[in-house]
Amino acid sequence: MSFSATxxxxxxxxxxxxxxxxxxxxxxxxxxMFALMFGIGAPSFARVMAVAETIExxxxxxxxxxxxxxxxxxxxxxxxxxxxxxxxxxLNAAVARSVLRPEQGAWGYLRLGRDELRVxxxxxxxxxxxxxxxxxxxxxxxxxxxxxxxxxxxxxxxAALVVIAGLIWLGVKLSLxxxxxxxxxxxxxFDSFAATRGRFWPLLxxxxxxxxxxxxxxxxxxxxxxxxxxxxxxxxxxxxxxxxLDLPALLTRAWPALAxxxxxxxxxxxLQLAVLIAPFSAAWKxxxx
Amino acid sequence: MGGxxxxxxxxxxxxxxxxxxxxxxFVWGLTMTLFxxxxxxxxxxxxxxxxxxxxxxxxxxxxxxERMMTLQxxxxxxxxxxxxxxxxxxxxxxxxxxxxxxxxxxxxxxLGMDELRLGVVGIxxxxxxxxxxxxxxxxxxxxxxxxWQASEVFAGILGVVMxxxxxxxxxxxxxxxxxxxxxTLILQRFAFVEGWTLAKGRVGSLLGLLVCTWVIYLLIYFVxxxxxxxxxxxxxxxxxxxxxxxxxxxxxxxxxxxALWGLVAILLLPGSFLYGAVMTLMCGPFAAxxxxxxxxxxxxxxxxxxxxx
Numbered sequence: 177m178s179f180s181a182t183x184x185x186x187x188x189x190x191x192x193x194x195x196x197x198x199x200x201x202x203x204x205x206x207x208x209m210f211a212l213m214f215g216i217g218a219p220s221f222a223r224v225m226a227v228a229e230t231i232e233x234x235x236x237x238x239x240x241x242x243x244x245x246x247x248x249x250x251x252x253x254x255x256x257x258x259x260x261x262x263x264x265x266x267l268n269a270a271v272a273r274s275v276l277r278p279e280q281g282a283w284g285y286l287r288l289g290r291d292e293l294r295v296x297x298x299x300x301x302x303x304x305x306x307x308x309x310x311x312x313x314x315x316x317x318x319x320x321x322x323x324x325x326x327x328x329x330x331x332x333x334x335a336a337l338v339v340i341a342g343l344i345w346l347g348v349k350l351s352l353x354x355x356x357x358x359x360x361x362x363x364x365x366f367d368s369f370a371a372t373r374g375r376f377w378p379l380l381x382x383x384x385x386x387x388x389x390x391x392x393x394x395x396x397x398x399x400x401x402x403x404x405x406x407x408x409x410x411x412x413x414x415x416x417x418x419x420x421l422d423l424p425a426l427l428t429r430a431w432p433a434l435a436x437x438x439x440x441x442x443x444x445x446x447l448q449l450a451v452l453i454a455p456f457s458a459a460w461k462x463x464x465x
Numbered sequence: 466m467g468g469x470x471x472x473x474x475x476x477x478x479x480x481x482x483x484x485x486x487x488x489x490x491f492v493w494g495l496t497m498t499l500f501x502x503x504x505x506x507x508x509x510x511x512x513x514x515x516x517x518x519x520x521x522x523x524x525x526x527x528x529x530x531e532r533m534m535t536l537q538x539x540x541x542x543x544x545x546x547x548x549x550x551x552x553x554x555x556x557x558x559x560x561x562x563x564x565x566x567x568x569x570x571x572x573x574x575x576l577g578m579d580e581l582r583l584g585v586v587g588i589x590x591x592x593x594x595x596x597x598x599x600x601x602x603x604x605x606x607x608x609x610x611x612x613w614q615a616s617e618v619f620a621g622i623l624g625v626v627m628x629x630x631x632x633x634x635x636x637x638x639x640x641x642x643x644x645x646x647x648x649t650l651i652l653q654r655f656a657f658v659e660g661w662t663l664a665k666g667r668v669g670s671l672l673g674l675l676v677c678t679w680v681i682y683l684l685i686y687f688v689x690x691x692x693x694x695x696x697x698x699x700x701x702x703x704x705x706x707x708x709x710x711x712x713x714x715x716x717x718x719x720x721x722x723x724a725l726w727g728l729v730a731i732l733l734l735p736g737s738f739l740y741g742a743v744m745t746l747m748c749g750p751f752a753a754x755x756x757x758x759x760x761x762x763x764x765x766x767x768x769x770x771x772x773x774x
Contacts, residue, residue, distance in 0.1 A: 181655075182654045182655035183654075185655065326607065326610035326611045326613070326614060327611050329607050329610065330604075330607035330608060330610070330611050333603055333604060333607050334604075337600065381655075381657060384589060385585055385589070385655060388585045388588045388589055388592075389581070389585055391588070392581070392584055392585065392588070395545045395548075396545075396549075398541070398542070398545060399542060399545055399546065402538055402539075402541075402542045405538075406535065406538070
């Protein structure tokens, strides 16, 4: 019933080393997601990039520009969120399975079954819980700052620190919810509270190490992606010049940039997923033993 | 973990690396200097023909903006490269102190798990300290603003006390955190807890070591800066700059190719060795101190003859 945070932190690298094909399978899932994203919403991305570029170039961005950007984002979230939730659940379950049941390696641990449905529910509840807790907390912080007096600024600052600390605490306490759900074959949202009792600091330390390693992986990926992006038309930012075109015309002109962005990001996202998610499954595997 | 370390011995370990592996020290400096030079050439090359003075005041053409965007991306890429190299060299200096006299390859430089761990440790320590300082500064400002309403004089005194307190806290934290990176390299695992525990009760000695490395750094820095200024005056680089201030582009500000090559030669030859030596003196002593504390006795490098080097 003990685990080494520094050992568990490297589980993502071990998963990829044990079965390198997982990067291809998980990358393919991301590629599917990007294909659906751009297949449906490439004009929206072009619009976002064009408006963002206008705001970036302007010394004083207008409120209408910001509102326009917000509206486009809201519209995109409407169809991106369900897509992200489903694919996220499939991938999260796959990573947990790769650590907890390494023998079930067919199709890069990818399945579409009850585990995935349960993980989807857990992710949805966790998302709502964090959104609600953060929302309430930061509304309270905002109320302090609206007081307009130095004493309220001080209280607001202290409240903001408490809210951030509270969200971090909640994040650590619920960090094992997905691996426990996959392992026990039932929705085990709050079992994570009991499992993390007395192990808050090692888990927090592991999470910080894992976050930095994910960042390092993305930096190294950026070194590879940058020249490819420059050669194929500037990645997503390059879409701004196609603003106003309809979907077929846009895809005809921008497919090299979209394809390059999608392939590189798919592989990179698969690696980041392994580095970021697998350690929590490894922690649970050690703790349940 | 009940050992002690000597500041002199820790500094001596770094000096021994410079004395016995001067080529490695040169290569570490050369790696960083060459990268910086190439990066400067790439960045300067892409902005050399940008207009200066009155011409720059006009609305820039769209191509110039596009070029600036590309340059921004390129600059980020170069920063990432520099960060990776800095971690490789940082690890190499500590590895050299710990393994001096044993067979070595590639001047102690690798790109492996040690480097990944030390990169993560470096980022964590830097980001953690940065975030802690920002929070303390914000809290200090808010407390100061509250006290200001009651008494401006007291708020001023409190402000000075809080700034001094913050500086003391940062210095204490630097000493207390200074063994985490070497402990990570020696123990071959993330050693946040071990490094922190190892420094407990030894903050005074570690602070002494920190001050010594800073003094050495500042001395070298001032001597080099003075020499460079004298050189720039002597070779007429400053005179050329003052004459070229009405140049139309950045390229017009460049000194003659002779002076430029001279500068590159100075940077690459003595400059590289100096850079490598400074890095060794800044990083190496903490590796030696950590080794001594983990061993329980001061570490002595193995004699070269005994290890066939």
